[in-house]
Amino acid sequence: MKHAVIGHGRLARALVPALRAAGEDVAIGRREAGAGELLAADAARAADWVWLTVPDDAIAATAAALPWRAGQLALHCSGATPLAALAPAPAAAGFHPLKLLAGDAGLAGVHVGIEAGAPHRPALRALAQRLGLLPLDLPSPMTPQARAAYHAAANLAASGVLAVLAEAGALWAAAGLPPGEALTALLPLTRGALDTAAARGLAGAVSGPIARGDAGVLARHLDALLAAGLDADLLLALGRRQLALAEAAGRLDTAQAAALRGLLATGSC
Known part of the structure; x- marks a missing residue:
């Protein structure tokens, strides 16, 4: 050959x-x-x-x-x-x-x-x-539709993560922390989440206030975005998908899931 x-x-x-x-x-x-x-x-x-x-x-x-x-x-x-x-x-x-x-x-x-x-x-x-x-x-x-879906999945798993880190970096700066240190400080969290997902699956790896059913903390996150002059669209979209993972893992009771779903639908309590 x-x-x-x-x-x-x-x-x-x-x-x-x-x-x-x-x-x-x-x-x-x-x-x-x-x-x-x-x-x-x-x-x-x-x-x-x-x-x-x-x-x-x-x-x-x-x-x-x-x-x-x-x-x-x-x-x-x-x-x-x-x-x-x-x-x-x-x-x-x-x-x-x-x-x-x-x-x-x-x-x-x-x-x-x-x-x-x-x-x-x-x-x-x-x-x-x-x-x-x-x-x-x-x-x-x-088919064209299958090819587009396949490539979109690959792109979301690759550069899509960078958009999330960019948003996290903006919030880091809004907290008064040195912007130049954001990526170095946050990347271990990203790597840890990916390593846990590899070991436990996506639903088993989900963590944070949504996985705990803590609507109060999530509301404060949304307030922080508003105070920083950032749109809440990305956090809300990601939150809804995290909620689905947390529910699939059996992490939430009915009341917790309902409170989170309402907050994620409107962006306010």
Whole structure:
């Protein structure tokens, strides 16, 4: 099996070493080849599997520009882009690691969404396992609605957390604490919640005033947002979802749940 990886961004910088460590023959193809690299067309021409690790908006144009031949498989690693973007290739598949890649982070240990027809799915699953990934079979083809929901779930679990931390940082500053220390001080709480969720599940990990049925503390949180000049929409939306988790865990009695639900519906006692 010969692989060509077209583009050399963060994903390629994790994928290429992983493929080579698994014993795969890999060539890097770029628009302007550097040392040890090939031009994109030359790399693709010699490969069995061609990985397009270019930005989402460039996938279709890159696929259209490559010299395809019978028997080749084109792959992209984008959770948001339909396989139709690879239509010029003889066959297409998606291979989407569910991981944010930063620095020298590798791929091992995470799930990888695999979108492929029956002829290629077994080989892609086997490759995923050799790379230390956990294969996740996606529908093939995915409907636009399913793809959007899948990608939204991944994005919410990743950058969505950053929006919550930004709101927490604003409240931290409103408390008169040094803004530059907010992230360092708050991140251990985030990590602790995630570690507990991994061990106990989401409902088992929920904590704080909502999990305790403490409507008075929640009301004071809402007052603090108002005093800081911040909208309560995020806290209210998150609170309603925390309430559902707390109820699923059996943490609240009927009166507690009703009081919290009323407060979260109106934003006031």
